Amino acid sequence: MKTVCVFDSGVGGLSVLRALLADMPEVRFIYLADSAHAPYGERGADWVRQRSERIVNRLRESFAPDAIVVACNTATALAIDHLRQAHHDLPFIGVEPALKPAALQSRTGQVGVMATRGTLGSERFAALRQRLEHHGQPPVDFHCVACDGLADAIERDDQAAIETLCRHYVGDIMGMAPAGQPVDTLVLGCTHYPFATEPLRASAGPGVRLVETGVPVARRTREVLRLTALSPTRPAQSATLLTTGQPAALAHLxxxxLGLPLQPQTWAC
Structure with a gap:
């Protein structure tokens, strides 16, 4: 059986794990929520790289994974190149804001991007944005907002704060588009944000598409592992959950x- 380790700054990567489990229930998944240090998006680049390296070293020692999914946009943006250089014998699958799929779906050419400050400030994101805005077809404008506090509110499952922040940040994005060309596509550039889909839809309106990254990451992971299609009899979904924070909070979410009655374990890292 293949083993894949998945880590995020907290609970947001469960949105990626959900897609992975649906696509590859025959794989053993180990999920680490680094909730004691969440969120990563408002920390410095050096800290994120060092923390990601520490986590990967511990995961390799404990589980000998066949691949690691970096289920955090900030860690992907700031650390995945370093991880690939330091661990050249191990495949890494990262997540990035789905700018290209959003550009292809947009009818108005106006795309909003909700992400953390760390992701939006990274060289990796800047290069992707520039390539698509200046050389992509069809042409598109990206309207980006650093959503300070939203990942943390989702981490705490604070519904009142989630709704308030969604209204605020979606309103900011909608106000950036030129008259007569409204934003019609919204990129959820943090793995926490798919768990705020309902308030985001309420704030953006019914005509705005929400684009996330879980399914493409699952597809890419299957390719990296060179797995064939499943037989019609699918094994039951299951995963091992680890957290540097409170196990009860992760179990509840x-x-x-995920609809899974899992018992997370506390993990020192």
Missing amino acids: AQRW
Whole structure:
């Protein structure tokens, strides 16, 4: 059986794990929520790289994974190149804001991007944005907002704060588009944000598409592992959950978001 380790700054990567489990239930998944240090998006680049390296070293020692999914946009943007150089014998699959799929879906050419400050300030994101805005077809304008506090509110499952922040940041994005060319596509550039889909839809309106990254990451992971299609009899979904924070909080959200009665373990890292 293949083993894949998945890590995020906290619970947001459960949105990626959900897609991975749906596509590859025959794989053993180990998920680490680094909730004691969340969110990464408002920390410095050096800190994110060092923390990601520490986590990967511990995961390799404990589980000998066949691949690691970096289920955090900030860690992907700031650390995945370093991780690939330091661990050249191990495949890494990262997540990035889905700018290209959003550009292809947009009818108005106006795309909003919600992400953390760390992701939006990274060289990796800047290069992707520039390539698509200046050389992509069809032409598109990206309207980006650093959503300070939103990942943390989702981490705490604070519904009142989530709704308030969604209204605020979506309103900012909608105000950036030129008259007569409204934003019609919204990129959820942090793995936490898919768990705020309902308030985001309420704030953006019914005509705005929401684009996330879980399914493409699952597809890419299957390719990296060179797995064939599943037989019609699918094994039951399961995963091992680890957290540097409170296990009860992660168990509650895993049940709510994944529909799985899992018992997370506290993990020192």
